[in-house]
Amino acid sequence: MSLRSRALAVAALLALYALPGAIDVVRLRMAIEILYFGLFAVSFNLLFGYAGLLSFGHAATFGVGGYTVGLALKHIAGLPLLGALGIGALAGALGGLLIGFFCVRLRGTYFALLTLAFSQFLYAVALKWRTVTRGDDGLTVSVPDISLPGLGVLRMGQPAHFYWLALTVVLICLWAAWRFTRTPLGNAVLLMRENDERAAFLGYSVMSTKLIVFTVAATLAAVAGGLFASFQRLISPTSLDLPIGTEVVFMAVLGGTSSFLGPFIGATVYLLLQDWLSRTTDRWPFLLGLLFVLIVLYAHTGLTGLLGRDGPIRRLWARPQPEETA
Amino acid sequence: MFPLSVYATQAMHGIVSGMLLFLVASGLTLVFGMMGILNIAHAGFYMLGAYLAYSTVHATGHFWLSLLVAPIAVGAIGALVERFLLRRTHAFGHAYELLLTFGLFFMIGEAVRWIWGSNPLQVAVPAGLVGSIPFLGSQYPLYRLFILCVSALICLGMAAALLKTRVGIVIRSAVSDGEMVSALGVNTPLVSLGVFTVGSALAAVAGVIAAPFLQADPSMGAVILTDLFVVIVIGGFGSLLGALLASLMIGELQSFGILWFPEFALVFQFLLMAIVLIVRPQGLFGEKG
Numbered sequence A: 001m002s003l004r005s006r007a008l009a010v011a012a013l014l015a016l017y018a019l020p021g022a023i024d025v026v027r028l029r030m031a032i033e034i035l036y037f038g039l040f041a042v043s044f045n046l047l048f049g050y051a052g053l054l055s056f057g058h059a060a061t062f063g064v065g066g067y068t069v070g071l072a073l074k075h076i077a078g079l080p081l082l083g084a085l086g087i088g089a090l091a092g093a094l095g096g097l098l099i100g101f102f103c104v105r106l107r108g109t110y111f112a113l114l115t116l117a118f119s120q121f122l123y124a125v126a127l128k129w130r131t132v133t134r135g136d137d138g139l140t141v142s143v144p145d146i147s148l149p150g151l152g153v154l155r156m157g158q159p160a161h162f163y164w165l166a167l168t169v170v171l172i173c174l175w176a177a178w179r180f181t182r183t184p185l186g187n188a189v190l191l192m193r194e195n196d197e198r199a200a201f202l203g204y205s206v207m208s209t210k211l212i213v214f215t216v217a218a219t220l221a222a223v224a225g226g227l228f229a230s231f232q233r234l235i236s237p238t239s240l241d242l243p244i245g246t247e248v249v250f251m252a253v254l255g256g257t258s259s260f261l262g263p264f265i266g267a268t269v270y271l272l273l274q275d276w277l278s279r280t281t282d283r284w285p286f287l288l289g290l291l292f293v294l295i296v297l298y299a300h301t302g303l304t305g306l307l308g309r310d311g312p313i314r315r316l317w318a319r320p321q322p323e324e325t326a
Numbered sequence B: 001m002f003p004l005s006v007y008a009t010q011a012m013h014g015i016v017s018g019m020l021l022f023l024v025a026s027g028l029t030l031v032f033g034m035m036g037i038l039n040i041a042h043a044g045f046y047m048l049g050a051y052l053a054y055s056t057v058h059a060t061g062h063f064w065l066s067l068l069v070a071p072i073a074v075g076a077i078g079a080l081v082e083r084f085l086l087r088r089t090h091a092f093g094h095a096y097e098l099l100l101t102f103g104l105f106f107m108i109g110e111a112v113r114w115i116w117g118s119n120p121l122q123v124a125v126p127a128g129l130v131g132s133i134p135f136l137g138s139q140y141p142l143y144r145l146f147i148l149c150v151s152a153l154i155c156l157g158m159a160a161a162l163l164k165t166r167v168g169i170v171i172r173s174a175v176s177d178g179e180m181v182s183a184l185g186v187n188t189p190l191v192s193l194g195v196f197t198v199g200s201a202l203a204a205v206a207g208v209i210a211a212p213f214l215q216a217d218p219s220m221g222a223v224i225l226t227d228l229f230v231v232i233v234i235g236g237f238g239s240l241l242g243a244l245l246a247s248l249m250i251g252e253l254q255s256f257g258i259l260w261f262p263e264f265a266l267v268f269q270f271l272l273m274a275i276v277l278i279v280r281p282q283g284l285f286g287e288k289g
Helices: A001-024 A025-050 A061-075 A081-103 A108-128 A159-181 A184-194 A197-200 A206-232 A243-257 A262-280 A283-297 A301-306 A311-317 B002-037 B041-060 B063-092 B096-116 B142-164 B167-176 B176-184 B188-214 B220-235 B241-261 B267-277
Strands: A146-148 A152-154 B132-135 B138-140
Touching: A001 A025, A001 A159, A001 B220, A025 A081, A025 A184, A025 A206, A025 A243, A025 A262, A061 A081, A061 A108, A061 A243, A061 A301, A061 B220, A081 A108, A081 A206, A081 B267, A108 A283, A108 B096, A108 B220, A146 A206, A159 A184, A159 A206, A159 B176, A184 A197, A184 A206, A206 A301, A243 A262, A243 A283, A243 A301, A243 B063, A243 B096, A262 A283, A262 A301, A262 B220, A283 B063, A283 B096, A301 A311, B002 B041, B002 B132, B002 B138, B002 B142, B002 B167, B002 B220, B002 B241, B041 B063, B041 B096, B041 B188, B041 B220, B063 B096, B063 B188, B096 B132, B096 B138, B096 B220, B132 B142, B142 B241, B167 B176, B167 B188, B176 B188, B241 B267
Parallel strands: none
Antiparallel strands: A146 A152, B132 B138
16 A cells, blocks of 8 residues: 555544534434444455355345344343444354355345345244244343543434544555455455356365355445434334335446445445435435436446446546557 | 135135236236346236236226236336346346346336325225125135136236247246257347236236235235245245146135134245255246255
8 A cells, every 4th residue: 555545544534533523413313324324335245256156135234133132131130332343243243154054045036035035024024923032022231331441431322422422433444355355365366256166176165155245235235224223212113124225236237346445435326316315305215216217228337337447438538548559 | 723614715716816826926926027127126026016006997987998007008118127227237146136126126016105195095995896605615706706717817828828829838938948949049138028017917917816805005016026036935936837737726725724823824934935945046937046
């Protein structure tokens, strides 16, 4: 990494942490939502963009993370929030391992449907197991403050403090996910997306590699769900349902599935657009659906594909290059 | 426990809703077999059928007219979707075809809320089919028997068309090996277009006859969608016989599930689907895994 890009990264990081000083509370709450939905979308794309596995049930582990954090904070006295998020991540990993064990053996449409079946199954359980989940009413989550020795207390009731917590957790998760995609294992995943028979011939274990990606994606989704539950202070069966599983697909495709941060950008644009549209017109879901269909039809590489180095917009502005002759 | 006639009635309910489900599932199955596309928007076409029935009855007072209007309108929409949208996404791979139909399903749902509102709309049972007739010691609603007859007739008609006519032979061979059929000089894109159109129209017919029975409801698309997924997976992708058996199974499962375990009826069918996918991923009658 060059000195210039290092300096830029540090400046961007400082700017991100200084954000609460620059924007009002309403926008700050939006920024927090962008953080956890961004993480959720990136985790979805580890499956879709990297492994080529389209999941319609990615909400399953998002909800598992949310419920675990909520239940852990309720039933374990004195548990700090970070501990609860850790337990949530662990539950997400276990859930991912279990669901993935059955799902990764299938491909394409079959995979999409089985993931959907699991998330609908969990949805039905969350809806009906009232003694634990409180059913339709949802589980209220009481979030303890975090005391940082020598630095003071992060009060979770204050959006700025919650923002710092969420930013830190999300940055760590994104960094870990990015590192994961750069490992030899991460590269093997790309190979399997392109041709898993060949990967098997080369001696890779296709099933266990896919299972590892599925578990990693599930873990990150559970962390996102845990942040969601602690920010909303409520977790209900809708967190496991199709609309959330749909939104994450929208976000990832909108941002572009061929780059690591594309889905995060997609989540940002989606949430801002949804916020603006829903204040402008009652028909915003229809317009978002239309936008999604148009993107699939005309720009299936998403925003990052449109604006990226080889995208049509850059080419429009670029000086015409002399054609290479063979 | 319940008297015997309750079981008989529940079993009949199961058959009726199973056959209705099959009417929707058959178009979906044919399209999947031909093109390898799971058309999620199919559930939206079914819902459109029900709403068009409402509007036709509202405007003209004739229920029977809607059996003509809805399939034609929805079939035309289906043809446009196949010709101008699905063929575009074909080059990007199956995932994007799935995403496209998913987006269309979402849009249809929102368009329905936009045009007809969010409240369920009642469609009156057509005169002549009101009331019940004696059935195994109890009464059975006449309109449900009508649903059974119509779907059984369409089912038989479809079987005859597929097994006995030349077009049917071409469709069946395109399902089993599209490339070979097209090498033999058949215009397979045209066949696909036709199958997609007819499949969409069938979904609309199912929507029309479901409307007096279930009301036209903006959530009916999502409700049948999950049932359809379960049917397609259990029966085996692309297998009509499998879809028929699975539809009847789901119909009975729901019917008796509501009788015995009203809380968990929903859980059962997903459990069944997950088990089938795990034990026999190709479904009961599917060929490919």
